[in-house]
Amino acid sequence: MSPILVAIFLAAAAARIASVVVSKRHERVLRDEGAVERGALNTRLPALAHGLFYLAAFGEGWVRHAEFDGVSAIGLAILIAALAMLVWIVRLLGPVWTVKIMIARNHPVSRHWLFRNLRHPNYFLNILPELVGYALIFHAWLTLMIGLPVYLVILIVRIVQEERAMRGLFGTASAS
Template sequence: MTFLIGFVVFATVLRLGSLAVSIRNEKRLRREGAVEYGAGTSRVLASTHVGFYLAAIAESVWRAAPFSWVNATGLVVYTLSMVMLFWVILTLGRFWTVKIFIAGDHRLNSNWVFRTVRHPNYFLNIIPELVGFALALQAYMTLIVGLPIYAVILHRRIQEEEQAMRDRFPEY
């Protein structure tokens, strides 16, 4: 139980910290006239993210499985996903938010990761984060049921972001 509490507190602090950065950047972007796209999907995605975390925590408490290599694997995957999250935040700087905003002075990011992996925040952070979180808590049912649900919403989010990028950047 000590591992569960420690890991959940750690993960929550990391996510709240990134949310604080997002809120600060969002306020600045709005002041500068940035346009938000897909607000409804952003709300659903955020709710689903919280729901996934809560379901994994509840399943872990219910399962009460002893610490094993599965937890350790989940911790490694989760940690790598957080490294990617903070790398994306640093790379995108003031443009990074958990929502889709396009600012007037927005430029395409030509970093090699963004050229190689379309939407690295989703594929190198969010999906591994959810997989790592569920594995770290041995929340197999949450992973099996929750990840496909999340993927459907994330697919919609990616479509909206792709459209916003094409509208703003013809070369995209």
């Protein structure tokens, strides 16, 4: 496997670990403000699926002796754009952004145009493109064909659960 692909794996893993650190910091603040977690199992499943997708794609690339080429470059561009979206979304939501479904007593709803016009932008502009880009980087076609549909099922359940939690607090508003 190309050393650049190993470096991309390590950088992407570091970016995801950094996002979990930010999430944990926000979670502590939310809990101090009386927030409660909804759907704890459905926090663990996407996190597990995300980690397994990363490992499966990397492993598939390793077995295939993947090299960095045009397909990898397209995947890297998609991955970078997806991670940039994550940074933007985290900045927009501030301390209410976590990887968990956390609802505080005075939970603010983002009125930013992104959230008014696209429900769950983190999932559609960050997570899904990130996984596609990541699989392309490593030429992980099996991971993409099998792992992405499995992840989609988990994500749909998560979205339904998040909508239910938000609806109970805000009516039809979306804050993710």
